[in-house]
Amino acid sequence: MFETHVDTLYLWVGLGTVSIAVLGVVVGLPTTAPPDATGAAATIDEVTTSPAGSVTHRGLIAEEWILTNREIRLRNDGGTAIARLIRAVVPARTDQLRAVLDGKRPAGAYDTPDTFRRDIREVRNADTDWRPAPDQLTVRHVAWGGTDVTIVG
Template sequence: MFETHVDTLYLWVGLGTVSVAVLGILVGLPTTAPPDATGAAATIDEITTSPAGSVTHRGLIADKWLLTSREIRLRNDGGTATARLIRAVVPARTDQLRTVLDRKRPAVVYDSPDAFRRDVRAARNTDADWRPAPDRLTVRHVAWGGTDVTIVG
């Protein structure tokens, strides 16, 4: 009366199949959350709308990043996140811009306001590519010799 061996075999095969499927789904899930590009963009936008001389820092949890004048993209094992910026920024792609980003006055780094303006223009027009992400994002609003920019690095 209680002997349903054929049904038991189907039950075990079905249970095994479901278990393997669930295990496959769990293994395929990312182990970390995607990076917070929106938060990084909000930090950048806050400084672009602040007075010249404003500086801030923000920790980044990402393996790679791509920064253009109007967009930031962050990538890690959890995925890729993109956020648009309110105003155009200048990626700190040259040693001189990185020095200005690190709180040196442009007058100390550049020979003239025109040299600063040319470096800013070149940094904006350089093609962006994925680079290793820094642990900390630095944003500085700089105005000198008629050039008013926000440098990000």
């Protein structure tokens, strides 16, 4: 009646091992959700298909991002998300494009429509490395001097 069963020791060792394994899995799970690249792409697409002068803002929960003319990639501790865009866009990587994105008229930021067009072309061909993501995504559709473009930053 008071004997020690050999099976009991194995049972406790097995239970302890399983408990430690489950704890390891739980600790290894991400604490945040993956970013919403599809929602960000939908916001961008909405402005690209709207008339020139359209602008919108959207909160962005991501640590890093890559924005090319046809794709947005967002990354945080929860993972990486990628979404395609309907139309080509321009990332606001220069000071002048950032000024236009923030509401300055292109004629006030650039000397001529040709310099505006050249800046857009250079930014589209620039590198596509991971960059720190902004807290808020701003999208503005601009038309000036025969150039119709959506700027994102």
